[in-house]
Amino acid sequence: MEDQVKRDICDIGRRMYMSGFVAANDGNISVKISDNQIITTPAGVSKGFMTPEMLCTIDLKGNVIKGKSKPSSEVKMHLRIYEENPEIGAVTHSHSPYATAFAIARRPMDRALLPEAIVNLGIVPVAEYATPGTKEVSESIAQFVKDYNSLLLANHGAVTWGIDLMQAYFRMETLEHYAKILFITTILGDAKELSSNDVSNLLEIRKSQGITTGGIPVPHNSTKNKENANEDLLAQKIADMVLKKLENR
Numbered sequence: 597m598e599d600q601v602k603r604d605i606c607d608i609g610r611r612m613y614m615s616g617f618v619a620a621n622d623g624n625i626s627v628k629i630s631d632n633q634i635i636t637t638p639a640g641v642s643k644g645f646m647t648p649e650m651l652c653t654i655d656l657k658g659n660v661i662k663g664k665s666k667p668s669s670e671v672k673m674h675l676r677i678y679e680e681n682p683e684i685g686a687v688t689h690s691h692s693p694y695a696t697a698f699a700i701a702r703r704p705m706d707r708a709l710l711p712e713a714i715v716n717l718g719i720v721p722v723a724e725y726a727t728p729g730t731k732e733v734s735e736s737i738a739q740f741v742k743d744y745n746s747l748l749l750a751n752h753g754a755v756t757w758g759i760d761l762m763q764a765y766f767r768m769e770t771l772e773h774y775a776k777i778l779f780i781t782t783i784l785g786d787a788k789e790l791s792s793n794d795v796s797n798l799l800e801i802r803k804s805q806g807i808t809t810g811g812i813p814v815p816h817n818s819t820k821n822k823e824n825a826n827e828d829l830l831a832q833k834i835a836d837m838v839l840k841k842l843e844n845r
């Protein structure tokens with residue numbers, strides 16, 4: 597079983613690297629193999645070029661049990677995720693460009709815009725900035741682990757988790773894909789939100805898949821439209837006043 601987990605981690609590492617989710621030695625992956633042990637990626641190695649013997653087995657306190665390499669300093673964040681939620685079986689962390697851009701803008705991805713994102717991710721909050729690799733990162737993420745499936749780390753990157761490695765990794769793919777779509781939508785403008793009825797249908801689908809985490813998207817359009825309508829009205833009034841003054845000259 598452990599050999600297969602190691603091969604799977606190397607495979608996902610290659611996919612993350614080839615997809616441009618990580619550059620150089622960025623990112624890390626871990627899989628829980630028993631109540632008290634995880635297999636994780638080593639420090640200072642590209643996720644695109646890992647072989648099974650490079651991986652380390654550590655306990656949930658961070659002590660190395662097997663493997664010659666040192667785990668990444670960012671494994672503290674993984675350990676905290678496993679500690680907060682014992683149901684979690686795998687964690688992936690990347691610096692994927694679009695999701696990281698949202699993390700830098702400190703903009704949560706919390707609108708009801710894309711069905712796949714609502715079902716597979718839910719909303720994606722932003723955790724406060726902390727220096728990568730420190731235990732402060734663990735503190736900043738702890739409050740989100742039980743209720744969500746993914747998280748943006750302010751000015752740093754993204755982290756996703758799941759019951760197994762595929763679920764955690766697919767959440768990372770969905771997150772980056774969604775962030776890319778959101779970015780393009782922002783340039784286009786005029787995003788139309790799904791209705792609360794559409795959202796509750798999607799939440800039903802999510803529930804039928806046994807997923808109870810992810811939160812519920814927040815409607816933005818209703819208040820935004822009202823604000824925009826008021827702004828438009830004010831702009832129109834000012835334009836009328838200016839025109840009248842010009843006519844009276």
Ligand SMILES: [Zn+2]
Binds near residue numbers: 623690691728
């Ligand atoms: Zn990182």
